[in-house]
Amino acid sequence: MPKWSIVAIASSNLFHLDTANVNYYGISITISSNSNTLSGNTTNYNNVGFILTNSSSNTLSGNKANYNVQNGFSLNTFSNSNTLTKNSANKNGFYGYRDDSTGSGTLGTANSYSSDTCSGNGFGGSSPSGLGSPQP
Numbered sequence: 001m002p003k004w005s006i007v008a009i010a011s012s013n014l015f016h017l018d019t020a021n022v023n024y025y026g027i028s029i030t031i032s033s034n035s036n037t038l039s040g041n042t043t044n045y046n047n048v049g050f051i052l053t054n055s056s057s058n059t060l061s062g063n064k065a066n067y068n069v070q071n072g073f074s075l076n077t078f079s080n081s082n083t084l085t086k087n088s089a090n091k092n093g094f095y096g097y098r099d100d101s102t103g104s105g106t107l108g109t110a111n112s113y114s115s116d117t118c119s120g121n122g123f124g125g126s127s128p129s130g131l132g133s134p135q136p
Helices: none
Strands: 004-008 014-016 019-022 025-030 037-039 040-043 046-051 059-061 065-067 073-075 082-086 088-090 094-101 112-114 117-119 124-127
Touching: 004 019, 014 040, 025 040, 040 046, 046 065, 088 094, 094 117, 117 124
Parallel strands: 004 025, 014 037, 019 040, 025 046, 037 059, 040 065, 046 073, 059 082, 065 088, 073 094, 082 112, 088 117, 094 124
Antiparallel strands: none
């Protein structure tokens, strides 16, 4: 299994209609990669579908993360001011959406979530609960 399929260590990129299946990370936005746009991408059967690490001001819309071993979408403590809209995360092993940040965003995270959906995830729809609907 490859370690990752698509990795951004840069800013202001557009990732559109990409597919990343059967990798450790499907799509990884990392190390201060800011202001990227990810839309219409699909990540299935990876360890983690989408992961944002130490990255801010990214926009994720209309992406799908299904059947990943851990989380569909994962944002670490130092990823903030990101916007997630109309994404779906279904049947992942852990959570559909896991956000470890804290701030004034959605449900006390440092990020904004709107109209995201999730169902059938192993540990629940999201952590914190309520980032996507319906919760399991």
